[in-house]
Amino acid sequence: MADRHPEHEHMEHDHMNIPKYLGIFMILVVGTILTYFAATVDLDFIFPGANTLLALLIAFTKMAFVMLFFMHVYWSPKLIWLSAIASFFWLAIMFAYTMQDYFTRGSGVFTG
């Protein structure tokens, strides 16, 4: 398969080089350290669960860097973008419909 798109292969190699990879890696390390310190501060005064939200935000950002640069999505054709975005959309479906249960559990006229 590889020999079917020779130009394409070259292009991908040109986008990233060792220093750039290391740069991204440093961003990920900083994110990890940030996660640690964020966890040591109690953010519940903002709203309950704010710590979790912050941790997730950092994690998502890190993941975005991995996907875009380590996994070369940034330079990929639209179809790959579509697939990547669709999987997030599906994850969002899972969270949304699960949370609809948790947010309404035991409320209203029905206490079940």
Add this chain to the structure above:
Amino acid sequence: MQSADAIGGNVYDKPKMNYLTNGSTLKSWLLTKDHKRIALMYLISVSAFFMMGGLYAAAIRLELLTPNSDLMESGTYNKAFTQHGVLMIFFFLIPSIPAVLGNFLLPIMIGAKDLALPRINLLSLYFYWIGGGLALFALMQGGVDTGWTFYTPYSTTFSNTFVMAVGLGIFINGFSSILTGLNFIVTVHTMRAPGMTWFRLPLFVWAQYATSLVMILGTPVIAITILLLAIERVAHVGIFDPAIGGDPILFQHLFWFYSHPAVYIMILPGMGVISELISNFSRKKIFGYEFIAFSSIAIAVFGFLVWGHHMFVSGQSIYAGLVFSFLTMVVAVPSAIKMFNWTATLYKGSVSFDTPMLYAIGFMGLFLIGGLTGLFLGSIGLTVHLTDTYFVVAHFHYVMVGGQVIAYLGGIHYWWPKMTGKMYSEFWGKISAMLVFIGFNLTFFPQFILGYQGMPRRYASYPAELQVLNIFSTAGASVLGVGLVMPVVYMVHSLFYGKPAGDNPWMLPGLEWRTASPPPTENFEKMPVVTWEAYEFGEENGLDLEEAKRRDLAVVS
């Protein structure tokens, strides 16, 4: 293969070598990259799992012959139905049509030499073997008793069986499914022959494509769920156990987020086979091609929005229940669209009742009942009465056995001459198709009544007044069993003594019927160029029917 001489090599050159004769060493099979050989290895493996699952089914039905738990004690019974479910769902139904028929036919139907990623295809087979082997090993060590659903806390706090080993087996097997799905999607996007536009694809291919979407979007979630289960058990992180801050219902959310879409992995490919059978054996262009194609995609997408209908009475919020109930009604629409289109296709078609068509017609009746009873179970009021009764058991067997297994059998019969070059006995084929249909109904229809009368599922004993219907059910299971074993016998027999099938025994226009039976390793002698629409029977679109008939006559005589 002597046929070439029979009508003169100049008229028709049989390829010297087909995919079966191209290499006969064990290595040539185990390290093959040929999708057709991989499909055959899947066929054998999947059938072995089907038989093992069937043995458990026999044990369950025997136990239920009498009201008391006399053949097995409850603990053993729990293991019997769990292992039946695990083997049947994860190791038979999910791979059945995609990995066997899809693998064999998808590249041929789109005019490709192979799947886009042949090595990945082989890898998926090995994942399947490793996962299946691990699961079998765990079953021999002592098995599991949680139900195929692995609900917490049965699978965590109160577990005393080999949950993690079986879980790991399913985890690994999941990668086999993901790789197959990925491969099909890439193949359909990149490997279509010249002229094979999206809307000329056979509907079987559309169905495989939709199934693949579900496989790659859903399967990672079950893998992660099993991983979370392992993390809680090993590291005592509170995920599902309320005592350490978890929620057991969360397990059900995650499990059904995969497993409801997974029931569509278990029916969409079957629907694809039925579309082929109905159109081809009515010798009529399928009614509403685009509707059937898009309804497959719609099922794949909307199937992800209804999982909560398995949790109506499990403590899920009633508001969530309302939403899921509504969406469940919506997701039945695309299935209904298919049913209407198939029926319209039959209307004024020149229908022939060969064995595969008998299965297709059986499918239409059984899936209709299975799908409609799903709606009963999806209505938020009625379900309270029916949940966890035999009504549910009957419902899902009508869709999974009456749907997918019947479609699988129909497909195997239909494409058998292509896969092996041999024709099975039509007489025995018809007998067994009818036995399967009768045995199936006798087994599972009484279970609707039993469930409605309140017989709960997953118990080894039941009140004495329910015995008569249970006896019917067990009797039916024996008929069904005979009907399912018969094909094994006459199909294997046909391998050695069957008449040569010829390239196009059913006289059909599809691409797979325009190459040799069995096909050569590279599928076609030269790259086909598609100039006709799918299911276009008008003058058989470029297929010289007279010529094909003459050729096949020469082969048979």
